[in-house]
Amino acid sequence: MKRRFPVLMTALMFGYAFLYGPILSLIVYSFNESRLVTVWAGFSTKWYGELLHNQQLLDAAWLSVKVASMTASLAVVLGTLAALALVRFRRFRGRATLQVMVTAPLVMPEVIIGLSLLLLFVAMQDSIGWPDGRGQLTITLAHTTFAMAYVTVIVQSRLAHMDRSLEEAALDLGARPLKVFFTITLPLIAPALMAGWLLAFTLSLDDLVVASFVSGPGATTLPMVVYSSVRLGVSPEINALATIIVLLVSLAVAIAGVLLYRQEKRAQSEQNQG
């Protein structure tokens, strides 16, 4: 076993370099003075300044944040319900279908999700007049549909490994099921809900393909603006934007990681004492 470690370590190091090299190159060149991205012409933060004056980009970012927070909140509610149904109720009619419907969006190509939802929205508008037109609402509905699948997976695994004795004790002592859910179950699965919310938020914020299909005139999300600018070639402004996104995400993940770590430590020490 020991002898193989150098080989494995090399593979691991190569893998991490492969994963982080491109991101690092974006960050470095976002501080490049020159518009020619590959020629280093000195340190500058001017592209960050230009970013702040790009009204089209700022509007798109604001729309994306609105859609992403709506999506994440809806997806957490729906995903938690789906996870509860699948973990707590072992037998019910339609269980297999529900299981497939929460797994399929995880791998379903985005072009299919986007096109099929667009056709649905067009048909619905034709027959019942809702949703009226396409834009923020249709993008949110579409994003919620695939984001809730990710939330379901996260919450499902948390529920499956959860200690049920507290819930059972509360029920034995006469607490109502709804109260048990809100005072015991929910706090216990809170970290999973938070992770699910954050994942749904970033998935929605990042989506280009589905949003392009189900969006209408006047509703342009951030990835749509980035895509049309990227198609024209490399631009230092996009590098600056990428750097900001990477920093925000790393910060969020670091905070979430520390919170989870502390909670685990606390749980461990409580277990040791008990």
Next chain:
Amino acid sequence: MKRVPLPRGRGLIIGVPWFWLGLFFLLPFLFVLKISLSEPVLAQPPYLDLIREVEDGLVSISLNFGNYLLLWEDPLYRGALFGSLKISAISTLFCLLLGYPMAYAIARAPSHWRLPLLMLIILPFWTSFLIRVYAWIGILKGNGLLNNFLLWTGLIDQPLEILHTPLAVYIGIVYSYLPFVVLPLYATLVRLDLTLLEAAADLGCRPWKQFLTITLPLSLPGVIAGGMLVFIPVMGEFVIPDLLGGPSTLMIGKLMWTEFFSNKDWPLASSLAAVLLVVLIIPFVALRHFEQRSEEDAA
């Protein structure tokens, strides 16, 4: 076992997500099928309804299989389907070849190292996919970072043409989908019973033979799950072939996008989607099969 909690809300807990996914995930596929059988017209929306009222009370139903015939006869569409299959299969293989040693190394690392190492695998997945693909344009293009570096080392004396070739598409896919193979592989490798390996070693089994006869077969569920998590979405990938590939990189997702957005041919785009969906059923069933098995193992 006692059934806790919310026995009364049972209908609601099951019904609400079921209704949502039924409406927004299952039902739309029927519309894809329906529109794929209709005729394109210059109108808004750009297709003829299958069921039309010709006169008072007289209804005509017309099904148009022309789109599917075209997909089969035109070498462009057939080429895109087989091109997607080839690119997905090869990039899945490379993801596994790179991901397996990484997952193995993490699973065998000291236990307090595992979580941070895994977090480092997942972290890029949380940053924008579009931007990470875009980063490769700056690296791979003619006067990009990679060429500049290779010219500087003297390994080459002319810039390599990588961007807008199939190679760039492979690099982009392996890069973007690597976390999807590492995670399930890690999950199976970390649960591997090490005493089996010890027993084999005690009986004189060489390390590479231990790997081939014990580790690899036992980690097969992770290999299949990870492989399918790459293969299925890559079949419909649009962003990577569009930004990194050239005109010769035919993929079905990119073609669907062109038919829909540039040619405004919704029926043809729908029939492409329907064909893709049918092709993906087999790998999806394989994925479900292995997921169910690991769920049962965990329970």
